[in-house]
Amino acid sequence: MSEAQKQQQAPAVATARPTMRDALVEAAFRLFMERGFEQTTVDDIVALAGVGRRSFFRHFPSKEDVVFPDHEGSLAAMTAQLREADDDGDPVEQACAGARLVLQAYAANPAFSVQRYLLTRKVPNLRAYELSVVWRYERAIADHLRARYAARGDGALRADVIAAAVVAAHNHALRVWLRSGGEGDVEESVDRALDFVIDTYSEQRRPGPAEAADEEVVVVIAKRGAPMWRVVQGVESALEG
DSSP states (O other): OOHHHHHHHSOOOOOOOOOHHHHHHHHHHHHHHHHOTTTOOHHHHHHHHTOOHHHHHHHOSSTTGGGSTTHHHHHHHHHHHHHTSOTTSOHHHHHHHHHHHHHHHHHTOHHHHHHHHHHHHHOHHHHHHHHHHHHHHHHHHHHHHHHHTTTSTTHHHHHHHHHHHHHHHHHHHHHHHHHTTSOSOHHHHHHHHHHHHHHHHOSSOOOOHHHHHHTOOOOOOOOTTOOHHHHHHHHHHHHHO
16 A cells, blocks of 8 residues: 555544643743743733734623633533432532532643742732632532432531532642652542542441441340350350351
């Protein structure tokens, strides 16, 4: 086969062109890291990106929003996933699946995620902004759980506690990964953290073989009036067997 024929049969490789939104984020972070967040203005960002102020505010309501360009999309995707969740599914597992969806934005671009983490640690206003975003994730999860536990007397309390646990577990594993500079498998770490939440709060989780063995019921028959020491002895013998 000739070289020309090979080129004709080779599949075309699509290369995603950076969008204006991407250019604004890249320009903003370059300036934030060089000058600092407070010292960088929107005019500085649009000048470096080669666009106008109107274009910036078409994509981002404020300078803080350009630091978290993926959160609105992640929140919308998670909310939609929870809304479409099976009514017969495990609410706790569904909440954890929502948190895993949010994680994808971090795992997709480790360098950017670490860079943002370092920036937010330096700027109190960004840390406060980030906390407000995290609160919105937690509220979305809690709303889903409240609906699922509506028939329970402790439904609202249970929903809020589990939602807080899901977010805390997710953020714990995520921050450990970010502090390490993005080393290691963050998805595996978050899975372990969220599995802990499922093991703790899920009422639908089926015990594994080892747990089933631990929960084995032992029945001991004793004569009425038998001394307690003999009953205890019978229980001990049954358990040892």
